[in-house]
Amino acid sequence: MSIIAAIGLGLVMGIAFGFLLEKSRVFEPGVIVGQMQMRNFIMLRIFLAAVASGLVVLALGQLTGLIPKLDPKATLYGAQLLGGFLAGVGITLAGACPGTILAQVGVGYRDAIVTLVGGLFGALTFAYFEPTLRPILLTGSPGKLTLHGLLGLPFWPLALGFAAVLVGTLYAMERWRPWRMELGENADGVLPPTKRAERKAEAAAAPARG
Amino acid sequence: MFGFKEKAWSPYLAGALIGLLQVPAFIFLGTALGASSSYVTVSASLAELVDPGIRALSYAGKYLDGAKNWWQVALVAGIAIGAFLSATVSGTRRSAPSPVWARALGTRNTVARFALAFLGGFILLFGARLADGCTSGHGISGIAQLAVSGFIAVAAMFAGGIATAMLLKPVR
Numbered sequence: 001m002s003i004i005a006a007i008g009l010g011l012v013m014g015i016a017f018g019f020l021l022e023k024s025r026v027f028e029p030g031v032i033v034g035q036m037q038m039r040n041f042i043m044l045r046i047f048l049a050a051v052a053s054g055l056v057v058l059a060l061g062q063l064t065g066l067i068p069k070l071d072p073k074a075t076l077y078g079a080q081l082l083g084g085f086l087a088g089v090g091i092t093l094a095g096a097c098p099g100t101i102l103a104q105v106g107v108g109y110r111d112a113i114v115t116l117v118g119g120l121f122g123a124l125t126f127a128y129f130e131p132t133l134r135p136i137l138l139t140g141s142p143g144k145l146t147l148h149g150l151l152g153l154p155f156w157p158l159a160l161g162f163a164a165v166l167v168g169t170l171y172a173m174e175r176w177r178p179w180r181m182e183l184g185e186n187a188d189g190v191l192p193p194t195k196r197a198e199r200k201a202e203a204a205a206a207p208a209r210g
Numbered sequence: 211m212f213g214f215k216e217k218a219w220s221p222y223l224a225g226a227l228i229g230l231l232q233v234p235a236f237i238f239l240g241t242a243l244g245a246s247s248s249y250v251t252v253s254a255s256l257a258e259l260v261d262p263g264i265r266a267l268s269y270a271g272k273y274l275d276g277a278k279n280w281w282q283v284a285l286v287a288g289i290a291i292g293a294f295l296s297a298t299v300s301g302t303r304r305s306a307p308s309p310v311w312a313r314a315l316g317t318r319n320t321v322a323r324f325a326l327a328f329l330g331g332f333i334l335l336f337g338a339r340l341a342d343g344c345t346s347g348h349g350i351s352g353i354a355q356l357a358v359s360g361f362i363a364v365a366a367m368f369a370g371g372i373a374t375a376m377l378l379k380p381v382r
């Protein structure tokens with residue numbers, strides 16, 4: 001595919017992606033920080049739904065031959081544990097993931113531009129440090145390990161089974177707490193204080209008793 | 211119910227539609243959705259203006275050219291456009307930092323928020339590049355391919371995210 005065609009396709013897919021990220025509210029810092037404090041589960045709902053539909057379309061793609069080959073990333077235990085942990089620290093402090101930073105920029109959050117610049121510096125710093133880090137963290141990969149590969153099974157039955165488990169999980173989550181309860185008045189995932197937090201605030205405001 | 215003017219769509223529907231974007235990614239480019247490597251493509255391309263030697267680095271060099279790399283740059287640029295369009299039709303454009311920060315940080319000081327945004331963005335992309343992927347590449351794409359790397363990275367991301375969030379003030 002030519003670069004121009006790839007850029008055109010990327011733009012069209014990105015506009016759809018950004019539209020859906022905005023409509024789903026998962027780009028909101030209130031949703032992301034709320035998820036990491038286990039006080040708002042909108043992020044997990046979207047994440048699991050996206051994984052479930054991805055599993056189904058990739059399984060169908062393999063079965064029909066439309067998607068003959070998957071593209072899993074190589075396993076690197078140290079890099080993925082440490083890098084993943086650092087990325088998680090960054091997700092909370094930024095209130096964003098690499099993709100949702102751009103959605104925040106698009107809707108106009110002023111701090112998101114700063115996050116974006118920080119992200120570019122972070123990526124560039126890694127690029128310069130990569131030769132140093134490579135012998136420590138980025139070698140000795142056991143390969144592109146997958147669950148179906150380890151179990152010696154074809155991809156599609158495992159993928160469809162896992163997707164079914166995820167759909168069941170989402171159904172249970174919706175029964176436990178409907179998603180609209182986590183939206184917040186301004187659709188930003190910022191929710192009124194819990195009863196417990198209110199009681200705590202009242203206790204702190206009350207004069208101390210001897 | 212799921213009109214363009216709605217402020218929020220069901221997270222299940224929106225999430226499932228995001229997952230469908232894997233189809234054009236695999237059919238046209240043979241790869242899955244991702245976002246974080248575009249930061250290397252853009253920052254290394256800018257750095258090349260002042261440091262032509264960056265092309266010689268094997269890691270940075272492989273992100274500078276090619277359809278796949280610039281496809282992903284266009285994808286993340288498109289995210290900003292799509293989010294802008296959606297927020298414009300539903301009246302959810304933003305300006306000041308989210309009110310969640312006043313709660314989580316215990317201050318409305320925007321300088322404090324901007325400093326943390328820079329630091330957060332820096333650690334986020336440094337970590338994501340070290341892990342070779344982010345919430346998109348390892349998360350929605352890696353797990354959808356049953357990749358062991360995806361399960362490890364996502365578990366580590368939630369561990370880091372939750373540990374950090376516990377150090378902030380409760381948001382509700």
